[in-house]
Every structure is written in structure tokens, then in C-alpha cells.
Amino acid sequence: MRHRLTVEAYTQGILSGDRIILSRAITLIESKLRNDKILAKTVLENILPNSGKSIRVGITGVPGVGKSTFIEAFGKHITSLKKKVAVLTIDPSSKKTAGSILADKTRMEELARDPLAFIRPSASGLSLGGVARSTRETILLCEAAGYEIIIIETVGVGQSETLVKGMSDFFLLLMLAGAGDELQGIKKGIMEMADAVAINKADGANETAAELAVSEYQNALHLFPKSDSDFITKVLTCSALEKFGISSIWELITEYQEATIKNGYFQKNRQAQNLEWMHDYIRQTLEDQFYENSIIKKAIATSENSVKEGNELPVAAAERLLDIFRKTITK
Ligand code: GDP
Numbered sequence: 621m622r623h624r625l626t627v628e629a630y631t632q633g634i635l636s637g638d639r640i641i642l643s644r645a646i647t648l649i650e651s652k653l654r655n656d657k658i659l660a661k662t663v664l665e666n667i668l669p670n671s672g673k674s675i676r677v678g679i680t681g682v683p684g685v686g687k688s689t690f691i692e693a694f695g696k697h698i699t700s701l702k703k704k705v706a707v708l709t710i711d712p713s714s715k716k717t718a719g720s721i722l723a724d725k726t727r728m729e730e731l732a733r734d735p736l737a738f739i740r741p742s743a744s745g746l747s748l749g750g751v752a753r754s755t756r757e758t759i760l761l762c763e764a765a766g767y768e769i770i771i772i773e774t775v776g777v778g779q780s781e782t783l784v785k786g787m788s789d790f791f792l793l794l795m796l797a798g799a800g801d802e803l804q805g806i807k808k809g810i811m812e813m814a815d816a817v818a819i820n821k822a823d824g825a826n827e828t829a830a831e832l833a834v835s836e837y838q839n840a841l842h843l844f845p846k847s848d849s850d851f852i853t854k855v856l857t858c859s860a861l862e863k864f865g866i867s868s869i870w871e872l873i874t875e876y877q878e879a880t881i882k883n884g885y886f887q888k889n890r891q892a893q894n895l896e897w898m899h900d901y902i903r904q905t906l907e908d909q910f911y912e913n914s915i916i917k918k919a920i921a922t923s924e925n926s927v928k929e930g931n932e933l934p935v936a937a938a939e940r941l942l943d944i945f946r947k948t949i950t951k
Contacts, residue, residue, distance in 0.1 A: 621654070622657060622790040622914050624648065624656070625644065625905040626668065627640070627659065627662050627663055628741040629641070630644070630645050630648070630659075630663045630666075630937055631663055631666040631667060633645070633767050634667055634764050635667065635670060635764060636703075637764070637765045637766045638765075638826040639738055639765075639851050642761060642762070642765045644742070645660075645663060645761050646740060646754075646758050646761060647743075647843045648663070649663075649664070649754055649757045649758065649761070650662045650743040650746065650754045655694070660757070663761075664757060664760060666762075667760065667761060667764035667766075667878055668760065669764065670764040670889075671759075671760040671761075671763040671764045672760075672763060673763060673768070674759075674762075674763045674767060674768050674769060674770050675768070675769055675770070675789050675790065675873060675877050676759060676769050676770045676787060676788045676789045676790070677769060677772070677788060677789070677790045677791075677792060677873060678771075678772045678774070678781075678784040678785055678787070678788030678790070678792065679691065679769065679771055679772070679773045679774075679791075679792045679794065680682075680773070680774050680775070680780075680781050680784065680791075680794070680810065681791075681793060681794030681820070682775075682797065683743065683775055683924075685794045685796055685820055686794060686820040686821060686861070687773055687775075687794060688727040688728055688773075688859045689861060690794060690820060690858070690860035690866075691707055691728060691731070691771055691773060691949065692727075692728040692729075692730055692731045692860070693709060693860045693861075693863045693871065694771070694860075694866055694870065695728070695734070695737050695771070696730065696731060696734065697863075697866050697867055697870055698736075698769050698870065699731075699734050699736040699737055702736070703736070703768045704736045704737070704738075704766055704767045704768050705731075705736065705737050705738075705767060705769045705770075706737070706738040706739075706740070706762040706765075706767035706769070706770050706771070707728065707731070707737065707738070707740070707743075707766070707771045707773060708740050708742065708755055708758055708759070708762070708770065708771070708772050709740075709741045709742055709772075709773045709774070709776040710742050710752075710755055710772060710773070710777060710780050710783065710784055711742055711744075711780075727739075728817065730911070738762065738765075738767060740758065742755060748779060748780065748783065749903075749904045749907075750904075751783075752783050752786075752787075752900065753772060753900070753901065753904060754781070755772065755787065756787055756897055759772070759787065759828065759944050762844055765880070772784050772787060772788055776814060781810050781813065782813075784897055785813045786893055787893060787897075788878055789877065789880075789886060789889065789890070790815050790816070790873050790875075790877070791813050791814050791815050791816075791871070792814065792815065792816050792817075792818060792819075792873075793810060793811065793813075793816070793817045793818070794820050795818070795819050795820070795823060795833070795837070796819065796832035796833075797819050797821070797822065797829040797830040797832065798822060798826070798829045809931060811837075811840065811841070811844070812816055812844050814853055815847070815849070815851060815853060815854075815876060816853060816854045816856065816869065816872055816873075816876075817837050817853065817854070817855045817856070818855075818856050818857070818865070818869055819833045819834060819837070819840075819856070819857045819858070819860065820858055820860055821831065821860075821861070821873065822857035822858060822859050822864070822865065823859035823861060823862045823864065827857075830857045831857065833855075833857075834855045834856070834857060836899070837855045838855050841855065842851050848885060848889075848891070849865055849876075849879075849880050849883075849885045850879075850880075850883055850885065851876055851879060851880065851885075852893075854872055856868055856869060856872070858925060875929070880898070909949075911946055913945060913948060915944060915945075915948050916941060916944065916945055916948075919941060919944055923937040923940065924937075
């Protein structure tokens with residue numbers, strides 16, 4: 621087993637903003653080892669009173685839209701205001717495969733060197749549920765370490781947007797002008813989740829197309845039901861490369877934060893997210909206990925075969941396995 625610190629060392633290190641200890645604490649909460657889990661739980665309980673005081677900003681968009689370039693420019697803008705920013709990435713494909721947003725090239729090099737910034741990709745080899753759990757806990761650790769803005773980035777595919785939306789206060793969708801929605805793989809549901817849409821690469825020859833896209837998206841957004849936050853989704857243009865439009869997006873987020881704190885939505889949304897977190901945790905733990913159960917492990921292959929061969933209904937096989945599981949845990 622790798623060397624671990626004491627609970628006190630993790631707690632004090634995080635609270636004093638020590639980035640190395642923060643990193644080690646994140647590694648600890650990502651660990652699947654039983655002893656690590658116990659240690660991580662105590663550390664989290666210790667830092668909990670110091671967490672929560674941040675704005676959590678989810679950012680999504682298809683690969684190539686400019687997420688890492690944008691986050692670097694946006695992060696540098698935030699640090700220029702003497703505020704601390706943490707960037708967490710949720711990458712469900714991060715098994716060093718093609719399409720991974722954490723390709724070998726170092727992303728956000730300039731921001732990574734900034735003493736007011738902290739960048740951490742999600743651990744590879746975890747299920748989406750596992751990544752969700754560790755990211756939620758990582759947000760708390762970063763907040764306790766004094767990070768005032770937490771950016772949670774996800775690549776625009778699959779279920780990860782819903783997951784990030786479920787842990788953000790503000791959700792930003794990056795888009796490109798000129799490419800159809802179909803082409804960008806953006807589903808209506810994702811547009812509906814956004815608190816703001818930013819048309820990136822609005823520079824050079826792209827400028828006019830970007831302005832046109834703003835009115836197109838604004839029209840499309842009118843058709844969506846009003847959000848519970850009472851905040852009307854804004855569409856803006858920006859250039860992450862030329863660092864234009866970045867400060868307007870930050871101002872919009874600040875405006876959103878003030879407005880939703882005032883009307884109570886900010887707190888209500890966090891409460892709902894905490895409830896969702898609790899239920900997710902229960903589901904995940906029960907599922908893990910089921911599949912990690914040694915008797916189930918032995919029985920499952922036979923059941924799978926009989927379902928595959930058509931000898932047993934899926935529901936009947938599932939019920940039989942659940943029965944076996946119930947008996948093992950009530951013993
Ligand atoms: P990601 O896959 O969404 O993280 O996208 P990247 O940040 O890696 O950017 C993809 C490509 O688009 C890179 O070659 C960037 O230099 C370029 N890019 C990003 N933002 C802009 C922008 O605002 N304007 C222009 N012209 N190019 C950009």
C-alpha cells in the first residue's frame with residue numbers, strides 16, 4: 621500500500637491550501653481500498669464545515685469546440701482578479717483511448733503553472749458512477765482549500781453532461797457557429813440544461829457567422845420552458861484564442877450567482893443536488909455490494925448463460941439472484 625498521511629495532516633494541509641496535500645487527498649478519495657475509504661470519510665467530515673463557499677461552473681461542448689483553450693483563458697481571467705480557481709475534468713473515455721480529452725499533450729499549460737489555479741483530471745479506470753462520486757467529493761476538498769471558483773469540464777458526449785449539470789450551480793455550453801446542431805452532436809436536452817451558450821471562435825472570418833448564430837440560438841431558446849432559476853439563458857460570443865468575450869462570461873456568472881442567491885434558487889438547487897447525491901450513493905453502494913458479493917459472483921455466470929440461451933426470463937433470473945443476495949445479507 622502506498623504511503624498515507626494521518627487524518628490531521630490531510631485536514632490541516634487542505635485547510636491551509638497546500639496543493640500537494642490536496643492532490644494526495646483526492647487520490648485518497650479515489651481509492652477503492654477499504655482502509656482508504658475509511659480515512660477519506662473522516663477527512664471529508666473534518667473539512668465539511670469549510671466547504672460549499674464557491675461557485676461551481678459546469679462547462680461542456682463537443683471535442684474541438686475549444687474547451688481547454690477557453691478554460692485556460694477563463695481561468696487566467698479569474699486568477700487575474702486574485703481569485704482561486706480549480707478545474708476538474710470528467711472524462712468517461714479516459715482509458716487512454718482515442719477521443720479522450722486528456723490526450724497525452726499537456727492541456728492548459730499556462731493555467732497549470734498559475735499558483736492560484738489547481739487542475740485535476742478525473743481518475744481513469746472508474747465507472748461513470750465512481751467518477752461522479754469522487755468528483756463531488758473533490759469539489760468539497762477544493763472548496764475547503766480555498767478555491768472560490770470550481771470549473772467542472774466534460775466532453776460533450778454521453779451521460780456525463782447530466783452528471784455535471786447535477787453538481788454545478790451554473791452550466792455553460794460552448795458551441796461553434798456554422799456547424800449544424802446535428803453536426804455538433806448537441807441534443808436539445810443539453811441546450812435546455814444550459815444557463816448560457818457561448819459561441820466560441822468568434823474571431824477572424826468567423827465573426828459574422830457567430831453573430832448570426834447568436835440570434836439563431838436565442839430564437840431556439842425562446843421555445844424552451846423557463847428555467848426554475850428565473851434566469852433567462854443568454855447567448856454570447858467569445859474567442860478563447862484571442863481572449864475576447866471571456867470577461868463578459870465571468871460577469872454573467874457573477875450576475876447569475878447574485879440573482880439566484882437573492883431569489884433562493886441557488887440554495888434550493890444545492891439542496892436538491894445533495895439529495896440526489898445521497899440517493900446516487902445508496903444506489904451505487906447497493907450495486908457494488910451486490911456485484912462484489914462472492915456468492916453472487918459464483919451464481920451470476922450460470923444465470924447469464926440461461927438468459928442468453930433463452931432458458932430463463934431475464935426477470936426470473938434477476939429475481940433468483942436477488943433472492944440469493946437477500947439471504948446472504950440477512951444471515
Ligand atoms: P477541446 O477539444 O474542446 O478542448 O478544444 P481545444 O481547446 O483543444 O481546441 C481545439 C482547437 O481549436 C485548437 O486548435 C485551438 O487552438 C482552436 N481554438 C480554440 N479556441 C479557439 C478560438 O476562440 N478561436 C480560434 N480561431 N481557434 C480556437
